Amino acid sequence: MATTVRDGAVTARPAGGTAAGRTVRSGPWLLTGHDGRLIVYAHVDDAVLRWTESSPGGPDWTGPDVLPLKGVSELTVVQGANRYAHLIGRRVRGTGDAPPAVDLVYAIQYQAGRPLSEWRSVGNPHAKRERTAQMGTPTAVVDTSGALHILVPTAEGHLAVRREGAGGRWEPWLDLKVAAVRDTPAAVATSTGEVHLLAPAGTHALTWCQPRPGGAPARGQDLGVAVLPGSATGVETSPGRVTYYVTDAVGGGVVAVRPGGWPVPVGGSPGDGRHTALATVLDGYPCTVLAHRDTEGRIVLGVCGAEDEHNGVWWTDTDTGTVCVGDPVLARDGLGKIVLLAPTEDRGLALTRQQDGPGLTLGDWRPL
Numbered sequence: 128m129a130t131t132v133r134d135g136a137v138t139a140r141p142a143g144g145t146a147a148g149r150t151v152r153s154g155p156w157l158l159t160g161h162d163g164r165l166i167v168y169a170h171v172d173d174a175v176l177r178w179t180e181s182s183p184g185g186p187d188w189t190g191p192d193v194l195p196l197k198g199v200s201e202l203t204v205v206q207g208a209n210r211y212a213h214l215i216g217r218r219v220r221g222t223g224d225a226p227p228a229v230d231l232v233y234a235i236q237y238q239a240g241r242p243l244s245e246w247r248s249v250g251n252p253h254a255k256r257e258r259t260a261q262m263g264t265p266t267a268v269v270d271t272s273g274a275l276h277i278l279v280p281t282a283e284g285h286l287a288v289r290r291e292g293a294g295g296r297w298e299p300w301l302d303l304k305v306a307a308v309r310d311t312p313a314a315v316a317t318s319t320g321e322v323h324l325l326a327p328a329g330t331h332a333l334t335w336c337q338p339r340p341g342g343a344p345a346r347g348q349d350l351g352v353a354v355l356p357g358s359a360t361g362v363e364t365s366p367g368r369v370t371y372y373v374t375d376a377v378g379g380g381v382v383a384v385r386p387g388g389w390p391v392p393v394g395g396s397p398g399d400g401r402h403t404a405l406a407t408v409l410d411g412y413p414c415t416v417l418a419h420r421d422t423e424g425r426i427v428l429g430v431c432g433a434e435d436e437h438n439g440v441w442w443t444d445t446d447t448g449t450v451c452v453g454d455p456v457l458a459r460d461g462l463g464k465i466v467l468l469a470p471t472e473d474r475g476l477a478l479t480r481q482q483d484g485p486g487l488t489l490g491d492w493r494p495l
Contacts, residue, residue, distance in 0.1 A: 157458040286326055320340030360401055370383055448492060455469040475495070
């Protein structure tokens, strides 16, 4: 189904697909490779599936390539300005009555369609093995220098950070020493070189920002919104300034919030998944495009002016022809077109792409 957002009016059109007949454990992730080709990753049992566009702008794809990955319960995939894809997993090992040993592992894909590097361990922030099983799901972010920052909630409810320093040497784990972190944080690297973080903590959200590129994260202002765990995402909406989009755990709607400002309810009908956000330009105006899965499994798309949520977000349902069973993701392809990817109930992945013309018009959904 084609979906159009223009002057607040929206229409939509369907399609389906298969994801190699496997259930996605985490993901999918949608990245743009160094040569402009899109790359899709999906984590399934004991493997990562990878699809690669045959040429920038599609529509044809190769894959899925099956990249073995044993014992990893959760995965995240991030990318920096150099277009390297960093895969970070939470690995569980051990059998019998002893507590499992849990650590974090990572690998890198340097070029689209090429093999991954070998998987390496970056350890974990806990001194005692029995505590590692309570370590949360990792996330990561790559700053403008190309340094990878891995973040993970600890068994104590703290947030731990490990940074890849100069020359690929890993710095020691840094404990941010805050209590009651309830979820993996939303992390954003800005074009000005800093890393920004937001983590849910009960009736409010905790924030951090590096005071300077490469510095240790410093506590910022607590934000007055109760964030539904698993919902937060962030996007740079102006140079050095990050807007977070979260689901209000009390009211149930979408809230936009920036450090130093009041939370702004923007409507929507999100389910229990994570929002995705993309900063772009539409008809010459800086805009933010949002997407989430609603309570009925439909993908909902929203558009607003950059940092102008007070004047409204235009929401529309899209129709993939099947129920969305995971978090949708947004990206721009090698031709600058907006692409929306969604996991479907037939264990597939479906994709729709921005068409030429004013406003935001998405073309037919196509299976990978």
